[in-house]
Structures are given as structure tokens and as C-alpha cells.
Amino acid sequence: xxxxxVEDDGVLGAAVRDQAVADxxxxxxxxxxxxxxxALLSAPYDLVLLDLMLPDGRGLDFLKSRRQAGDVxxxxxxxxxxxxxxxxxxxxxxxxxxxxxxxDLYELSARIRAVSRRYSGNPxxxxxxxxxxxxLANCSIRRGGKSIQLTRRExxxxxxxxxxxxxxxxxxxxxxxxxxxxxxxxxxxxxxYIGRLRRKLGAQVVETVRGxxxxxxxxxxx
Numbered sequence: 001x002x003x004x005x006v007e008d009d010g011v012l013g014a015a016v017r018d019q020a021v022a023d024x025x026x027x028x029x030x031x032x033x034x035x036x037x038x039a040l041l042s043a044p045y046d047l048v049l050l051d052l053m054l055p056d057g058r059g060l061d062f063l064k065s066r067r068q069a070g071d072v073x074x075x076x077x078x079x080x081x082x083x084x085x086x087x088x089x090x091x092x093x094x095x096x097x098x099x100x101x102x103x104d105l106y107e108l109s110a111r112i113r114a115v116s117r118r119y120s121g122n123p124x125x126x127x128x129x130x131x132x133x134x135x136l137a138n139c140s141i142r143r144g145g146k147s148i149q150l151t152r153r154e155x156x157x158x159x160x161x162x163x164x165x166x167x168x169x170x171x172x173x174x175x176x177x178x179x180x181x182x183x184x185x186x187x188x189x190x191x192x193y194i195g196r197l198r199r200k201l202g203a204q205v206v207e208t209v210r211g212x213x214x215x216x217x218x219x220x221x222x
Contacts, residue, residue, distance in 0.1 A: 001046035001116060001156070002177045005029045006036045006062075007078065008054055012101070016049060016078070019105040020112070024139065024156040026179050033057045040066075043176055045073055046119075047112060052079040052090065060093055067094035074115045078103070113137055116163065127162055130218050132201060134162060141201070148200055153178065157193050161206060161216040170213040190214075 003020055007013040008031050017027045028043070030036040033054050039045075052059035063075055076097040077090045087098050096115050099108060117125060117136060125137035133142045139155055141148040150158060160169065160177055171190050178190075186192075194206050194214060207217035 001025045001112075001160075002043065002179075003027045003047045003049060003112075004036060004039055004045045005049045006033065006054065006059065007049070007051045008032065009051070012078075015105060016108065019109060020049075022152075023109050023112070024152045024159070025112075026156075026177070031055070033059070033062050036062065040071075040073075044173070046177065047115060048073055048075045050075050050077050050095075052077060052081055052086075060089060063090070063095060064093045074119050076108075076111055076115060078108075110137070129162070129205075129216075130202070132205075136162070150197075150200065154193055154196055154200070157190075158197055158201070158205075161214070165216045168209055168213050168215045174214070 003025050005013060005016055005020070005027055007016065007029070013029055013031075017029055020027045028039050028045075030039055031054075033056050036048075036050075040048075050059045050063060054062075059077070059079070063077075066073070066075075074096045075094065076099065077095045078099050078101060079086070079090075080101045082100045090098050096118070097111050099111060113125070113136060125135060127134040127136060131143050132148075135141075136159065139159075141150065141158075156178055157174065160174065174190050194208075197206055198204075202218075204217040207215050209215065
């Protein structure tokens with residue numbers, strides 16, 4: 001997934017960014033709400049991690065304005081505000097989840113996965129594709145009881161297809177979901193990773209629609 005992190009604490013922000021990247025996501029980090037607004041105009045995001053107290057305003061007002069404008073991007077609030085009333089206000093404003101600082105980074109990873117599954121329309125972390133058994137919670141794939149190892153980037157690309165099984169994705173859309181603003185992307189990067197997925201999971205696991213893009217195909221029994 002491509003994640004927008006809105007957090008002005010340098011230490012916490014770096015820790016959250018590094019954890020999300022280690023989980024296979026790409027992360028753009030905004031220190032101010034003005035930077036977050038610019039980022040949302042520049043790229044599509046699968047999730048926003050939002051602090052509520054920023055140097056140039058309140059995250060709650062930012063969230064309300066996004067929802068009023070029709071933005072349905074999932075939002076997980078990360079804040080030191082721990083009163084029940086604060087949680088209620090954030091959830092009523094349109095937040096999908098709420099984590100109180102300090103929090104465990106592995107719990108954050110689990111919350112991100114859960115929100116992602118809900119928005120993909122399948123809250124079940126277990127997916128079967130042909131003879132592949134896919135566990136979205138544990139980022140694992142098995143065939144016939146044997147584990148198939150994917151690199152972080154390969155998994156991130158494959159997960160994008162699995163969570164959008166009927167959606168045609170252009171090369172540009174896939175690049176947007178895999179890479180942050182400061183990443184350099186080779187012109188054939190997506191083709192390379194799709195080739196690797198086909199070698200590991202089956203030639204038909206990703207279908208090419210010539211001139212338009214790619215979508216989830218089917219696994220091949222082996």
C-alpha cells in the first residue's frame with residue numbers, strides 16, 4: 001500500500017515510517033497539514049496515518065474537511081489524546097481506527113492490515129487463489145503445504161492485486177502504490193516484478209491486458 005503519514009514528531013515519525021516500509025508499504029511523510037494536503041492532491045493513497053495535533057492546525061478539522069469533500073481514504077488516528085471523548089470525536093469525524101501514543105509498532109502493523117482488508121471488501125485475512133493459500137495477515141503464501149517466499153516488493157505488488165481481484169490496474173497506478181515520492185522508479189520495474197511473480201506463483205497469476213494494464217489472474221496447479 002501507499003501510505004501518507006502526517007506526524008510532526010521526528011522520532012515517532014521515523015519509527016512508524018520504518019515499520020511500515022519493513023511491512024512492504026511505501027510511505028510519504030508530511031510534518032504539517034499543509035504538506036499533507038499537497039501530497040493528497042499529488043498521488044492516490046491507500047491509507048492515512050494522522051496525528052491530531054500538528055503545528056499548523058488540528059488533525060480532527062483536517063479529517064472532517066476531507067470527509068465532507070467526499071474523500072473515503074482510510075484514516076488511522078495516532079495521538080496522545082486518550083480521553084474517551086477524544087476517541088468518539090475522531091471516530092464520528094470519519095476515522096477508521098484510533099491508536100493512543102505510545103503504541104506498539106507491531107499493533108500498528110496489524111491495525112493497518114485490518115483496515116486495508118475492510119476497504120478491499122474482504123475482512124477475512126485468508127484468501128484462496130487456485131492452489132495458493134494466501135494469508136494477508138501474516139504476508140505468507142503456501143502451495144500444497146509448502147511456503148513460497150516473496151521479497152518485500154514482490155509481496156506488496158501481489159497484495160495489491162489480491163485485494164482488488166476484479167480491478168484493472170495501469171502501470172502508473174501500480175507504481176504509485178509501490179513507491180514514495182523520493183523513490184526512483186526504473187521504466188521496466190513493474191514488468192520485472194510481475195515476471196518474478198509469474199515465475200514463483202504461475203504464469204497466469206497476473207493477467208496482462210495489452211495497452212491497459214494488469215489484473216489478478218489465476219494460480220496454476222503444480
